[in-house]
Amino acid sequence: MRAAILEKQGQPIQIVDDVEIAMPRQGEVCIKVAFCSLCHSDYSVVSGVYPVSEPIIVGHEAAGVVVSVGPGVKSLAAGDHVVINAIYPCGQCYFCQRGNFGICSYSSPGLMTHTLPDGETGLLRHGRRVLRGIGAGALAEYTIAPEASAVRIDPDIPLDVACVTGCAVRTGVGAVLNTADVEAGATVLILGCGGVGLSAIQGARLTAARIVIASDPNPTRREMALRLGATHVLDPAREDVVASTLSLTNGIGADYGFETAGIAQLIETAINAIRPGGTAVCVGAPPFEDSATIRNVVLFASQEKKLTGSLLGGAHPKFDIERLLSFWKTGRLDLESLITCKRPLSEINEAFQDLKEGKGIRTVIEISG
Incomplete structure (x- = not known):
């Protein structure tokens, strides 16, 4: 063949x-x-x-x-x-x-x-x-x-x-709907606006998230993020993502932060940008040798922050593919x-x-x- x-x-x-x-x-x-x-x-x-x-x-x-x-x-x-x-x-x-x-x-x-x-x-x-x-x-x-x-x-x-x-849509939407189980009215930070990140943005929109912040250095991708459901976009080359997220959430931090670009350092950004009690989700796939650091474990624990992984959106293919395509058919995805x-x-x-x-x-x- x-x-x-x-x-x-x-x-x-x-x-x-x-x-x-x-x-x-x-x-x-x-x-x-x-x-x-x-x-x-x-x-x-x-x-x-x-x-x-x-x-x-x-x-x-x-x-x-x-x-x-x-x-x-x-x-x-x-x-x-x-x-x-x-x-x-x-x-x-x-x-x-x-x-x-x-x-x-x-x-x-x-x-x-x-x-x-x-x-x-x-x-x-x-x-x-x-x-x-x-x-x-x-x-x-x-x-x-x-x-x-x-x-x-x-x-x-x-x-x-x-x-x-x-893969891309199942992973991004699934991370929001399945792994994090984002609720209506939540505040969400998406780090990276490739295929997975843009899918996560759409997942956040599907949940009726109140604030959806998207960060990516590519202006075309930031524009796409706004079209697909982001309420705010950030250029990480020019803006402090953590400080901007805090400002956009009245100093509280995002309820959920998703690293979707496959850059280990952005996991640390997600941890720092979420609120006490918030959840950071590792979605991307960095190189094997890369690592992320929780720099103050006592502070992380005392603030009850959570860090979790998500592989292919934690999806059940027969259920989730059908669900995704039904969203598409009805104009929601x-x-x-x-x-x-x-x-x-x-x-x-x-x-x-x-x-x-x-x-x-x-x-x-x-x-x-």
């Missing part, structure tokens, strides 16, 4: 047509990928920030059409339109039984191992194993996916629009504005260069749309 394969990190991706893909096994489906949007996590693999030692096909924010199913598959059939999800609940592990679907011990390791749960990938090239990047390997004509990771959607929903719900560029698979290296330079929000790659 045709695929965009990275043979060595830091080098250009190659478009090849000789990748072998296995037939779907028990509980698996084969999906013809239509569109895949690029996420910064993909770039972190391509650039070497997240190291891998084998050839890899990245891409995990994707949608397509089921072409065949393996034995035991009951909820999907050939012809179904689906959104692919890198993490999905097994329903049986310790975490799933407690509602922590985002950290399912069966599926979540695939984000780091770039394999299926049993360690296989179903991909070969010249007799050598190829990894399925970030739990999907979707920058290819086809991908093999566990049944639970493919969420069926209405066939009238454009697949190029639906694909962004698989803007997905199209997040898609600022579309490119064919042959321009994958140019697309990643745009991502590196911070151009646009989400670039959608057409695989077989």
Whole structure:
């Protein structure tokens, strides 16, 4: 099959047509990928920030059409339109039984191992194993996916629009609705206005948050933030984000602060900008070696501040993807504005260069749309 394969990190991706893909096994489906949007996590693999030692096909924010199913598959059939999800609940592990679907011990390791749960990938090239990047390997004509990771959607929903719900939108909106459970009338600070941050802004708007402050050095992204629901925007290169947040909240601080840019230092900003009793949420994915510091633990504890992580919005894909798309259908969630560029698979290296330079929000790659 045709695929965009990275043979060595830091080098250009190659478009090849000789990748072998296995037939779907028990509980698996084969999906013809239509569109895949690029996420910064993909770039972190391509650039070497997240190291891998084998050839890899990245891409995990994707949608397509089921072409065949393996034995035991009951909820999907050939012809179904689906959104692919890198993490999905097994329903049986310790975490799933407690509602922590985002950290399912069966599926979540695939984000780091770039394999299926049993360690296989179903991909070969010249007799050598190829990894399925970030739990999907979707920058290819086809991908093999566990049944639970493919969420069926209405066939009238454009697949190029639906694909962004698989990661960016699910992560940003989910961090607000699921992880933080933001209440109506709350004050919210969003640090970073990329695809995840802009989705978090829309999530805050969905909750009827009273004040939504968005911070980003890119003026185009700040303008987009205002369009999508921010009440105030800050330029962190020119303004003190903590001081400005305190000023906008009458000296109290934000009820919730979300770090969505994948910059560890911004976690500290979120902690300092929230009120006593407030919650800081780590949403972005910084490099492995980066860290954040709670500089005065006694003060942090005595103010009863809370710090929590959020992986892919703590979402249950079958519930949350349907919910997100229902918001979109009723005009409550803007997905199209997040898609600022579309490119064919042959321009994958140019697309990643745009991502590196911070151009646009989400670039959608057409695989077989």
